[in-house]
Amino acid sequence: MSHNGMTCPECGRTAAREKHLFRTRRRLTPALLAAIIASVGASYAIEQANIRGWMTLVPTRAVLLSLPFGGNVQDPLAMELTSRLTQGKLTESQLHSLVKRCVNGDMFARPVTANWEDKYGALLDRCRWSIPDGFVLNEAVLSLPARIELTSSRVWPLDAPICLDLDVREWWPAGTECRVHLTPAWEPSEPITLWRDAARRGTGQRNTRDRPRGRSFPLVIAEPPNQPRLDFDVVLERLLPGEDAEWEQIQAEVISVEVEFAGSLTDAFAPSVDEQLQEAMRSAFGLGVVKWIDGRSPVRVKFDARPTYRLGSDDTVIGAAIDIMREGTLARRLEIWWALAPSDRNTMGWVVPYEDADLITAANASDGRWEMIVRGEPTIALRAGNAATYWAGEFTVPLSITEIETEAPRKYWWREQAE
Numbered sequence: 001m002s003h004n005g006m007t008c009p010e011c012g013r014t015a016a017r018e019k020h021l022f023r024t025r026r027r028l029t030p031a032l033l034a035a036i037i038a039s040v041g042a043s044y045a046i047e048q049a050n051i052r053g054w055m056t057l058v059p060t061r062a063v064l065l066s067l068p069f070g071g072n073v074q075d076p077l078a079m080e081l082t083s084r085l086t087q088g089k090l091t092e093s094q095l096h097s098l099v100k101r102c103v104n105g106d107m108f109a110r111p112v113t114a115n116w117e118d119k120y121g122a123l124l125d126r127c128r129w130s131i132p133d134g135f136v137l138n139e140a141v142l143s144l145p146a147r148i149e150l151t152s153s154r155v156w157p158l159d160a161p162i163c164l165d166l167d168v169r170e171w172w173p174a175g176t177e178c179r180v181h182l183t184p185a186w187e188p189s190e191p192i193t194l195w196r197d198a199a200r201r202g203t204g205q206r207n208t209r210d211r212p213r214g215r216s217f218p219l220v221i222a223e224p225p226n227q228p229r230l231d232f233d234v235v236l237e238r239l240l241p242g243e244d245a246e247w248e249q250i251q252a253e254v255i256s257v258e259v260e261f262a263g264s265l266t267d268a269f270a271p272s273v274d275e276q277l278q279e280a281m282r283s284a285f286g287l288g289v290v291k292w293i294d295g296r297s298p299v300r301v302k303f304d305a306r307p308t309y310r311l312g313s314d315d316t317v318i319g320a321a322i323d324i325m326r327e328g329t330l331a332r333r334l335e336i337w338w339a340l341a342p343s344d345r346n347t348m349g350w351v352v353p354y355e356d357a358d359l360i361t362a363a364n365a366s367d368g369r370w371e372m373i374v375r376g377e378p379t380i381a382l383r384a385g386n387a388a389t390y391w392a393g394e395f396t397v398p399l400s401i402t403e404i405e406t407e408a409p410r411k412y413w414w415r416e417q418a419e
Contacts, residue, residue: 060084064097068106073122082123086130095135099127102171103140112147112171121171128174137173145251146170146236148180150219154386155260157268162224163349163383164257167216168196168236175241178250179416182219185231185254192219193416217413218349218383220335230257265378271392272316278393281320283307285374288400289324291363295408297352299324299360301334301372302402305348314341315388319381323373324363324399331360335377337384347384351415363399370399 063081070077081098084090090098102124109116128137149167156162168180182192194217224230235252239245287302301322308318322334332355338348363370373396381390 060090060094061097064094064101067101067120068108070119072118078119078123082126085123085126088130088132092135095127095131099124099137099141102127103144111144112169117147117169121169124171128171141171141173142240144171146178148234148236148251148253148255150232150234150255150257152257152259154382155262156224156382157263157265158226158261160265160268160379160382161220161222162259164219164221164230165216166194166219170238172238173241177239179237179239179247181235181237183233184221185233186225186227188223194219195414195416197410197412197414217415218351220351220353224259226261228259228261230259231255232257265382268378268382269317269387270389271376271378272389273392274316276311277308277313277316277391278395280307280311281318281374281376281391281393282395282397285320285322285372286397288365288372288397288402289363290402290404292404292406292408294406296414297355297357297360297411298408299332299363299401300408301336303336305338308338308340309342311340316340316391317381317384317387317389318391319377319379319384320391321375321377321380323375324360325371325373326359326363327369329356329359330354331356331363335380337380339384339387341387344385349383363401365399365401368398372397372399 058080060081063077063084066077067081072078073082085095085098102120103111105111105116105120109119112121124141128141131137147167147169149165151165151167152162153165166180166182168178170176170178178196180194180196182194183189184192196217221230232255233252234255236250237247238250239247284305284307285301285303287304289299290302292298301324305318317337317339319337320335322336323330324332332352334350334352336348336350373394375394376391378390378392381387
């Protein structure tokens with residue numbers, strides 16, 4: 001009996017009966033393999049999500065589109081995007097999209113408001129330090145203005161200098177330098193020019209090892225007027241990376257600072273001559289100075305505040321002037337301040353009001369002509385915050401030097417008129 005009419009033209013199988021041609025043929029082996037593969041894939045995805053977080057499963061494009069609905073830089077969306085950015089996982093197109101989104105902000109976070117800075121500013125800052133070499137930031141980044149703030153943190157005595165904090169936050173390409181000119185709106189006064197250095201990345205490097213640290217600059221006003229508001233005319237200039245770049249003025253504004261004056265310096269706090277604190281200060285500054293072979297300000301004081309922290313005093317602040325002298329001639333002065341209370345240790349700050357660049361480079365520990373004088377001063381201690389007492393001791397030690405055969409590391413701020 002012929003079965004030619006019962007033979008399938010595709011697979012060649014001959015059916016015994018016509019109804020067999022319409023029966024579904026189940027292939028159990030391929031189906032079982034597919035189920036196993038799907039199960040293993042799902043298990044791996046769940047395991048990775050549990051280890052690294054479920055956000056790792058969201059496509060980058062979806063994360064970018066969802067940014068306006070996030071909160072701030074600590075939002076899971078922003079944190080995941082930052083992680084992919086620092087790991088170099090974003091394509092050039094995705095980097096452009098990210099920069100564009102950050103520059104434009106959204107209806108609840110307009111550039112460069114405080115909300116925008118919390119939500120997009122940190123991402124944009126990360127972009128300029130984490131993007132691959134050769135990637136050009138969107139030109140719109142250069143149109144973003146900087147945020148310039150001057151603040152005062154306390155009530156100041158009528159007969160003492162005050163210290164303001166200058167903070168300049170910008171989001172321009174990595175390596176951009178800036179200069180701030182401040183002209184006090186009272187007489188007598190002198191204009192102040194501050195220059196902010198910028199780290200320049202090495203060829204082919206994508207790390208942030210040379211990125212400058214810190215933002216604010218402590219601005220000491222030696223003779224402030226006795227008035228509740230201090231006005232400054234502020235001009236900001238920018239120097240973009242590149243050999244042919246020139247300084248350009250970006251913005252000019254008047255910034256006012258509310259200041260309170262009350263009492264006198266003797267009313268602020270009492271001097272402390274505690275012997276334990278005296279020894280702790282000797283230990284803190286027992287490291288001498290570090291001298292680099294080259295660079296700007298190649299001799300700097302080395303100190304460790306931890307011996308003073310171990311005393312456990314919550315009512316004492318440190319304000320010290322450290323003078324590096326050669327036979328009675330001042331070569332460099334450092335003013336430094338910090339609080340001993342654990343809750344106030346982020347108040348540490350320092351300025352270099354004087355440096356003789358030629359003299360300090362000759363510093364050595366072999367000719368017996370150099371010494372370091374450490375002295376507590378109440379006007380400096382005021383900058384560390386409110387306290388009952390301040391360290392009022394003093395000591396002199398022969399200058400010890402640790403020499404390093406490299407260029408001195410960059411600082412974040414320089415005051416140009418400092419001699």
